[in-house]
Amino acid sequence: MFLCVPRRAFPVLILFFVLAPCLFAQYSSLPPGEDHPILGFKLQKELGKALEALRANKPADARHHLDAVYRSAPGDADANFLFGVYSSQMNDWVHARNYWEKVLALYPNHLGALLSLGGALMRESKPNEAAQYLNRAVEAEPTSWRAHAVLADAYLRQGRLEESA
Incomplete structure (x- = not known):
């Protein structure tokens, strides 16, 4: 038995079968080509x-x-x-x-991990080590106000007033 499909449905079916693998694929924030579990x-x-x-x-x-x-x-x-x-x-x-x-x-540029690790080091009164992670956070996401605020706090605790502004 044959399936009766109207002619105007063919382009839709073709697009579906061609694009379906792309549409249903899971995308990651990693660069292409890196092996990672999804x-x-x-x-x-x-x-x-x-x-x-x-x-x-x-x-x-x-x-x-x-x-x-x-x-x-x-x-x-x-x-x-x-x-x-x-x-x-x-x-x-x-x-x-x-x-x-x-x-x-x-x-290496996971903003949440960089901020959390920087915050944990600030909690341990290690602003020098925290500033390294917080600088990376600012580089990873320059528009993050939180990264800038915590980095400024780290600089203040180090006595680097000019850089904290």
Whole structure:
């Protein structure tokens, strides 16, 4: 049996079958050609639930969702970043820094990890080390007011008043 399709539907069908792989592909913020894991829909959903739990100040729920993602994709930058946020909320700053450093090993210009690591170093009264990460944050995202503000604070704590302005 043959399928009867009107002639005017052919261009639409051709475009669909030619463009469908491009339209349904998952895109990443990484430059093309770099090998990196892409989370499937189920893991992305778990990561979203973890983020919601962190925002709602429900660390036990967040940990459950983060563990589910981390078991399947330990090299995912977003999972590592959120594990760092979780660790910082639990006042486990050593693990938080380790997770954020993993993110920067994967994505050297990850703004959230640069700012978080800079903030953690500022919290430890290490403005010289923090300024290195914060300078990278400003270079990665020049329009980020937060990066500029925290960098200015780091310069003030170092006594570099001219650069803080």
